[in-house]
Amino acid sequence: MNVQQDDKLKTLGYSGIFLSCYSDYSEKCIHATPEHVLVYLYSGEQVIEDRNKKIKLQAGDCAFIRRDHRLKMYKNSKGEDLYKGISLTFKRSVLRDFYRKMTKSEIPTAVKISDNTVFKLAQSPAIESLFQSLTPYFDSNIKPTEAVINLKLLEGIYALLNSNEELYPILFDFAEPWKIDLLDFLNSNYAEELSMGQIASFTGRSLATFKRDFKKISSLTPQKWLIKKRLEMAYIKLQEENKKVQDVYMEVGFKNPSHFSTAFKKQYGISPTEI
Incomplete structure (x- = not known):
């Protein structure tokens, strides 16, 4: 686990799950991860800037960010609501293992290849349930086990696939080496x-x-x-x-x-x- 904390910022990292909290604070950062990321906002506001496009996330919003793209992110408190967000990072090894276990006949074949970098996802019970179950881990005294982390990453993959078919070829683009x-x-x-x-x-x-x-x-x-x-x-x-x-x-x-x-x-x- 990695922990960074000062008067305005707390960030917790657990092997692919990252939780961030800012108090009365606005944070600008450059996002350039080599892995796919799923971001969920509990409170506050997050703006993702992809060159000339801006995607705004409010409390309850979720977005998928494609790997190997450079973006600007603004994490802001909103009124009395602190910025509080969480992200799941999907390593290739996790996605490969998931793909190997899938029933290949159930994978959609006529899916349009998208060039989008950021996908704002519609709110759904699967996404809401996944992220609400992670709220206890904002308490730094509670650490999720590796089994829990792996389970949450799997839940995240299922939630993505159920929300948008365009994510199939993006998540599993290693299916052919x-x-x-x-x-x-x-x-x-x-x-x-x-x-x-x-x-x-x-x-x-x-x-x-x-x-x-x-x-x-x-x-x-x-x-x-x-x-x-x-x-x-x-x-x-x-x-x-x-x-x-x-x-x-x-x-x-x-x-x-x-x-x-x-x-x-x-x-x-x-x-x-x-x-």
């Missing part, structure tokens, strides 16, 4: 000037296999996925790192500043110089 390798390669090499044939070769595929495999992880074409990724990284470098436009466009893989500016404005509604 190449998927993780493919995304790892693209996330690490998005700025490189590589042809689709080169990417296919570097990831151990023919071009036809690469294109077929890519359709299973994104509704975008590989070219559009790369442009979207480059623009997202440019947004971060401009807004959070205060870099200049003339430096950023080449860093993220654009060769032409005019093309970069046009694509940026199309995606975010403002020019890069306005950030």
Whole structure:
């Protein structure tokens, strides 16, 4: 268990379950977890900012955050209500074990691949029951056992699958081992000037296999996925790192500043110089 505490903040961490409480306090943080996270708000307010999109959570709201994405989070008290939230982190090992035990015929096959980073979930008895059962652990003198932690993570996976079918291919994108390798390669090499044939070769595929495999992880074409990724990284470098436009466009893989500016404005509604 990890515990951090001062006059304004208390955070408890138990092997995948994290509880946070702020008193009369507003906290801004950068979220960049390598694992999927399910966030639930007991009280106060939480704002999740994904580039030009804002998702606001109030008491009783729950959101799923996809892994390997960089977001801003604002955790605020609201009136007399302190910020009090909890998150479940789903490690790949837990999800793989869950997938192995599933009845494969019950897995939906015609599910649209979503490119969303954050999914705000509808309130449901399963989600409400799961998180209300964790409230006793805000008392730092009570520690959940490993068995309880594992049970709560399993409950969380069931709640996610029952709330939105689009989460099936996201949670279980390791069902075929190449998927993780493919995304790892693209996330690490998005700025490189590589042809689709080169990417296919570097990831151990023919071009036809690469294109077929890519359709299973994104509704975008590989070219559009790369442009979207480059623009997202440019947004971060401009807004959070205060870099200049003339430096950023080449860093993220654009060769032409005019093309970069046009694509940026199309995606975010403002020019890069306005950030």
